Amino acid sequence: MIVESKPGRVLVGRLPHGSDLLAELTRVAAENGVLVGRVEAIGAVSRARFGYYDQTGRKYVYLEREEPLEILALVGNVSLKDGGVFVHAHVTLADEAGQAFGGHLAEGTVVFAAEFRIEELVGVELRRVPDKTTGLALWG
Ligand code: ZN
Numbered sequence: 555m556i557v558e559s560k561p562g563r564v565l566v567g568r569l570p571h572g573s574d575l576l577a578e579l580t581r582v583a584a585e586n587g588v589l590v591g592r593v594e595a596i597g598a599v600s601r602a603r604f605g606y607y608d609q610t611g612r613k614y615v616y617l618e619r620e621e622p623l624e625i626l627a628l629v630g631n632v633s634l635k636d637g638g639v640f641v642h643a644h645v646t647l648a649d650e651a652g653q654a655f656g657g658h659l660a661e662g663t664v665v666f667a668a669e670f671r672i673e674e675l676v677g678v679e680l681r682r683v684p685d686k687t688t689g690l691a692l693w694g
Pocket residue numbers: 642643644658659
C-alpha cells in the first residue's frame with residue numbers, strides 16, 4: 555500500500571513540563587487539524603512507559619522506567635483511527651549511564667522538557683483499520 559502526499563504546514567514548539575508526551579503530541583496535532591503527518595521530538599522525561607509488541611501473543615507488553623531519561627529520538631506519524639487523530643510514535647531513551655532502550659511510546663510518559671516538530675502531509679487520508687495478519691491497526 556503506497557499513497558502520495560505533499561508537504562503541508564510545519565508546527566514546531568515546546569511541550570508543557572509535566573504533561574503526558576503522547577497525549578500532548580496528539581492534542582497538538584488534533585487542535586491544529588493535522589490529520590496526516592510526521593512527528594519528531596527530543597528532550598527529556600521524568601518517567602517513561604513504552605511497549606513492545608508480542609508478535610506471538612498479539613498484544614503489547616508495557617515497560618515502565620521511573621527515573622529521569624533523555625529522549626534521544628522520537629519519531630512517529632499522525633493518521634486517523636476510530637474517527638480521531640492518532641499519533642503512533644517510537645521513542646529511544648537513555649538513562650544516566652547513557653544506556654539506550656526504547657519502544658512503542660505509550661501514555662504514562664511524563665515530559666520534563668520536550669521540543670517537537672510536526673510536519674503535516676496533505677492530499678492523502680490515512681486510516682488505521684484492524685489487520686488480521688498482525689493483530690495491529692494498520693493503514694488500510
Ligand atoms: Zn508502534
